[in-house]
Amino acid sequence: MTFRGDANFDTTTVSKGGGRGPSGGAIAVGGGGIVTVILVIVSMIFGVDLTGLAPSAPIDPQSQSQGSEEVTGCTGEQANDPANVTCRMEGGADSMSAFWTATMQANGLEYADPSVQLFDRQVETGCGAATSAVGPFYCPPDQRIYLDETFFAQMRDQFGAEGGNLAELYVLAHEWGHHIQSATGQLDRVQQGDTGPQSSAVRSELQADCYAGAWMAGASQTADDDGGAPVLEQPTEEQMARALDAARTIGDDRLQEMSGGGVNPEGWTHGSSEQRQTWLLNGYNGGVGACDTWNAAEV
Numbered sequence: 001m002t003f004r005g006d007a008n009f010d011t012t013t014v015s016k017g018g019g020r021g022p023s024g025g026a027i028a029v030g031g032g033g034i035v036t037v038i039l040v041i042v043s044m045i046f047g048v049d050l051t052g053l054a055p056s057a058p059i060d061p062q063s064q065s066q067g068s069e070e071v072t073g074c075t076g077e078q079a080n081d082p083a084n085v086t087c088r089m090e091g092g093a094d095s096m097s098a099f100w101t102a103t104m105q106a107n108g109l110e111y112a113d114p115s116v117q118l119f120d121r122q123v124e125t126g127c128g129a130a131t132s133a134v135g136p137f138y139c140p141p142d143q144r145i146y147l148d149e150t151f152f153a154q155m156r157d158q159f160g161a162e163g164g165n166l167a168e169l170y171v172l173a174h175e176w177g178h179h180i181q182s183a184t185g186q187l188d189r190v191q192q193g194d195t196g197p198q199s200s201a202v203r204s205e206l207q208a209d210c211y212a213g214a215w216m217a218g219a220s221q222t223a224d225d226d227g228g229a230p231v232l233e234q235p236t237e238e239q240m241a242r243a244l245d246a247a248r249t250i251g252d253d254r255l256q257e258m259s260g261g262g263v264n265p266e267g268w269t270h271g272s273s274e275q276r277q278t279w280l281l282n283g284y285n286g287g288v289g290a291c292d293t294w295n296a297a298e299v
């Protein structure tokens, strides 16, 4: 996805460095246990894993960054620069804010943006301490999306520069989807420990993918917060093919194969490659109204 070069972003929802909030035992969405296999980490970028973050994960006070700075004033040109993750997240947040504010208002629902925190290696959150190994996640008590910059660097190695830009925005859009689920009460439908292709965990994940697809289609149609032109151009066919490829890459069945074990559908927490591609496309083609994974007979 490409930002209009002359777009200016004025959102203040993105901050960088540090963390906030006390370490607690609340459940985080999208995080998981500590793992070292990068492919498994990549799976968590879109994952809900209700094991939650380990509240006791060790944080080295020497390397814990202090405080955080708000990011403002990026341009579309900067957001398109593969090296400038910070501005890309600000641009994405600007677009998602406009899209979801309009969508929620149209449905008569109250809405407030989540905040977005970029961190390096480790962070303290209202859901406990997190390190890079957890992958990006949404913490409901904070109403905050946490994104690790070293993780994005790993993802860039896997998807390439342009694919990396899109995959990063997909991550943000998916986590923003969990915020929408939280705001609408749908996140409460997830039952801890419930896994499998038709489970509540998978339905939650697929809905977040669907919301990401709805945003991808709607972003270029939504005026900026201040009524200006949309900040994103319409995705090209090639860009959508890349997004679908990213969805395929993080399917549970594929990740199980890659890790050398057999495919075990009963262990799925995120959905198969086919499920994830299907629901991303459902959102892209049908919009938010096509994202009711809870009442679908089969997902």
Ligand SMILES: [Zn+2]
Pocket: 029, 030, 045, 046, 047, 048, 174, 175, 178, 205, 208
């Ligand atoms: Zn997720």
